[in-house]
Amino acid sequence: MLFNSILNVKNIIVKEKMTKTDAEWQKILSDNEYSVLRKEGTERPFTNKLNDQKKEGNYYCKGCNAKLFSSKMKFDSGTGWPSFFDSYPNVFETTTDYKLVYPRTEYHCAKCDGHHGHLFNDGPAPTEKRYCNNGVALKFVEEKLF
Numbered sequence: 001m002l003f004n005s006i007l008n009v010k011n012i013i014v015k016e017k018m019t020k021t022d023a024e025w026q027k028i029l030s031d032n033e034y035s036v037l038r039k040e041g042t043e044r045p046f047t048n049k050l051n052d053q054k055k056e057g058n059y060y061c062k063g064c065n066a067k068l069f070s071s072k073m074k075f076d077s078g079t080g081w082p083s084f085f086d087s088y089p090n091v092f093e094t095t096t097d098y099k100l101v102y103p104r105t106e107y108h109c110a111k112c113d114g115h116h117g118h119l120f121n122d123g124p125a126p127t128e129k130r131y132c133n134n135g136v137a138l139k140f141v142e143e144k145l146f
């Protein structure tokens with residue numbers, strides 16, 4: 001019974017959204033971070049140092065600190081944006097984006113709704129997926145992976 005209620009509480013925490021007003025986001029994010037995370041902007045390719053980051057560690061959401069990717073999921077796509085073939089489970093939600101001629105799959109943080117990038121199906125095995133992520137939306141923490 002006790003165990004059950006602990007599980008329930010945990011479930012609620014995971015699903016809880018972080019909500020802030022635009023003004024609150026502008027206070028805690030830089031202009032670039034705000035433009036990408038809250039306005040679905042795209043950083044220029046090859047401008048973010050995380051594109052070349054190869055150290056062992058995890059990538060967290062700049063908006064809410066949710067753990068999104070590990071260095072083991074990262075690969076060099078040559079696009080100029082940090083790219084990953086997988087994410088931690090249930091950390092993203094997706095929408096269909098019609099801004100370009102062809103529809104794309106937009107993905108954003110499930111916790112704070114911050115926009116991170118677009119998801120393509122031309123990534124490497126085993127997933128064949130490519131999370132094309134804006135570097136400014138990520139915070140890298142060098143740490144041991146288990």
Ligand SMILES: [Zn+2]
Nearest residue numbers: 061064109112
């Ligand atoms: Zn987030």
